[in-house]
Amino acid sequence: MPDSSRALVVAIDRDLCMGSGMCVMYAGNTFAVDEQTKAVIVDAAGDPEEQILTAVEACPTGALSVVGTGAAT
Amino acid sequence: MGPTKPMLDLERVRKVFDLSSNYLVATGGNYRDDPYPVWHELRAQAPVQAGKVHELAGITEDFFFHGLPEPDRPHFSAFSWDACQAIYRDDATFSSSPVAVDIKGGEAGVTNSLLSMGGSEHRRYRGLVQSSFGPARARWWIENWIEATVHALIDCFVERGTAELNVEFCAAIPVLTITSSFGVPVEQALDIRESLSRPDEILRILQPIVAARRDQPQDDLISVLVQSELTDEEGRAQRLTDAEILSFSLLLLAAGSGTTWKQMGITLAALLRRPARLQAVRDDRNLLKAAIEESVRWAPTDPMFSRWVTEDVDFFGVRLPEGSVMHICLAAANRDPQRWDHPDEFDLARPIRPHLAFGSGPHVCIGQHVARAEMSVAIAALLDRLPGLRLDPEGEPPALVGYYERGATAIPVVFG
Ligand code: HEM
Numbered sequence: 001m002p003d004s005s006r007a008l009v010v011a012i013d014r015d016l017c018m019g020s021g022m023c024v025m026y027a028g029n030t031f032a033v034d035e036q037t038k039a040v041i042v043d044a045a046g047d048p049e050e051q052i053l054t055a056v057e058a059c060p061t062g063a064l065s066v067v068g069t070g071a072a073t
Numbered sequence: 074m075g076p077t078k079p080m081l082d083l084e085r086v087r088k089v090f091d092l093s094s095n096y097l098v099a100t101g102g103n104y105r106d107d108p109y110p111v112w113h114e115l116r117a118q119a120p121v122q123a124g125k126v127h128e129l130a131g132i133t134e135d136f137f138f139h140g141l142p143e144p145d146r147p148h149f150s151a152f153s154w155d156a157c158q159a160i161y162r163d164d165a166t167f168s169s170s171p172v173a174v175d176i177k178g179g180e181a182g183v184t185n186s187l188l189s190m191g192g193s194e195h196r197r198y199r200g201l202v203q204s205s206f207g208p209a210r211a212r213w214w215i216e217n218w219i220e221a222t223v224h225a226l227i228d229c230f231v232e233r234g235t236a237e238l239n240v241e242f243c244a245a246i247p248v249l250t251i252t253s254s255f256g257v258p259v260e261q262a263l264d265i266r267e268s269l270s271r272p273d274e275i276l277r278i279l280q281p282i283v284a285a286r287r288d289q290p291q292d293d294l295i296s297v298l299v300q301s302e303l304t305d306e307e308g309r310a311q312r313l314t315d316a317e318i319l320s321f322s323l324l325l326l327a328a329g330s331g332t333t334w335k336q337m338g339i340t341l342a343a344l345l346r347r348p349a350r351l352q353a354v355r356d357d358r359n360l361l362k363a364a365i366e367e368s369v370r371w372a373p374t375d376p377m378f379s380r381w382v383t384e385d386v387d388f389f390g391v392r393l394p395e396g397s398v399m400h401i402c403l404a405a406a407n408r409d410p411q412r413w414d415h416p417d418e419f420d421l422a423r424p425i426r427p428h429l430a431f432g433s434g435p436h437v438c439i440g441q442h443v444a445r446a447e448m449s450v451a452i453a454a455l456l457d458r459l460p461g462l463r464l465d466p467e468g469e470p471p472a473l474v475g476y477y478e479r480g481a482t483a484i485p486v487v488f489g
């Protein structure tokens with residue numbers, strides 16, 4: 001299990017997010033799409049860090065950004 | 074329906090989906106070479122260049138696709154990962170249409186749709202169906218339409234020991250998936266596909282279904298469309314008109330059937346021509362995801378989409394005048410050596426990273442999760458049900474052909 005005390009802190013800009021679901025496809029234990037078709041974080045350390053960074057890069061509208069590392073909750 | 078009776082008239086499928094037929098020859102269906110070596114050269118020369126992709130590659134024939142021919146505008150093409158990605162992400166400078174979309178008043182057609190919209194209008198329209206296409210909905214598509222279609226098609230040839238997978242299988246799955254999600258019976262699926270350039274005909278087929286779903290919605294995509302409400306700039310919610318439903322339908326039919334067919338054929342051809350890799354996937358089904366991601370990176374069926382430049386701008390050292398067309402050679406970006414090691418190799422061990430086969434930016438492919446579901450369910454079912462599946466040693470091995478719409482030639486296989 002990834003160590004959640006040192007998880008990446010990812011911010012979601014809900015205005016930019018258009019619900020593409022691409023973050024879910026690259027890091028499906030970390031991101032989900034809610035009933036408003038916007039991304040949410042379900043577990044900040046749900047996937048290995050590398051996969052979370054891949055998801056951030058994959059976001060087609062740049063709605064995801066890493067804002068630091070640290071205690072996630 | 075008897076198990077060995079074809080679900081579709083295969084002669085008609087062959088005609089509608091033959092890359093070198095009248096339908097597709099205009100996009101470069103007769104092109105037989107490997108376009109990638111020249112794209113590598115062009116990218117190495119300069120990431121952004123004046124000219125159309127095929128012209129820069131030395132092809133003198135006129136090919137047509139998104140953003141072509143546009144004879145009265147300057148043309149530019151982008152070949153590197155960084156340039157293509159930058160264009161996709163900047164939809165203010167690089168717009169999906171030179172003019173505003175007019176669904177209600179304009180002529181019905183594939184591009185008179187959300188494909189060509191921008192900004193908040195695009196978001197509002199796309200938002201109506203986005204949730205039906207999310208990864209969480211993949212099971213809905215699989216259980217309602219994909220699985221049944223895949224198995225019914227395999228039933229048609231499983232006893233025979235041979236098949237031509239490109240037409241008998243790959244071409245049929247996406248068109249049947251999307252038309253059945255619209256409530257169109259199998260017998261009419263090909264009428265629809267053949268009528269893409271005759272919107273009146275499609276409207277004639279869809280209108281009774283739309284009326285029936287308005288009365289009594291069902292658990293399908295057309296019901297999602299008739300029930301959804303579009304909120305205008307003033308916040309007023311209104312049900313979609315017939316013209317708006319037709320626009321959605323034309324776009325989904327055009328964007329969702331040919332693409333997934335060709336990409337599935339490319340994936341199968343790549344695996345069947347590499348028996349050790351096919352065996353690896355057969356032994357470890359987790360590798361199927363890698364195979365599909367690698368197929369779309371390595372040989373995306375639509376290698377180029379285009380944008381219209383909204384203001385004079387300097388871009389990667391090139392001056393782009395307002396009104397120019399920018400062609401995004403996403404297939405070249407997908408093999409940029411700056412981003413991928415040994416980019417020309419079809420390599421299942423490569424780390425899965427974002428590519429541009431489904432585009433990017435706000436117009437990123439809405440059907441990508443459905444396309445992935447179709448390809449993975451279909452290929453897994455072939456491996457499960459056809460032991461020893463391999464290319465027919467007597468047949469011509471499949472090649473990849475076409476320019477702006479790439480796909481495999483016939484895929485003759487034997488099994489059992
Ligand atoms: C492997 C198969 C597929 C590939 C390679 C593919 C590729 C693409 C690409 C590159 C774009 C962006 C076009 C642009 O940049 O202007 C796109 C858009 C689109 N695709 Fe796909 N596609 C596939 C399957 C599907 C399926 C199955 C559907 C629907 C069921 C679909 C529906 C759409 C729609 C509606 C758009 C326009 C989205 C918008 O403008 O907001 N596609 N596709």
Ligand code: SF4
Nearest residue numbers: 017018020021023059
């Ligand atoms: S990838 Fe970006 S746009 Fe898509 S759901 Fe995730 S945050 Fe939203």
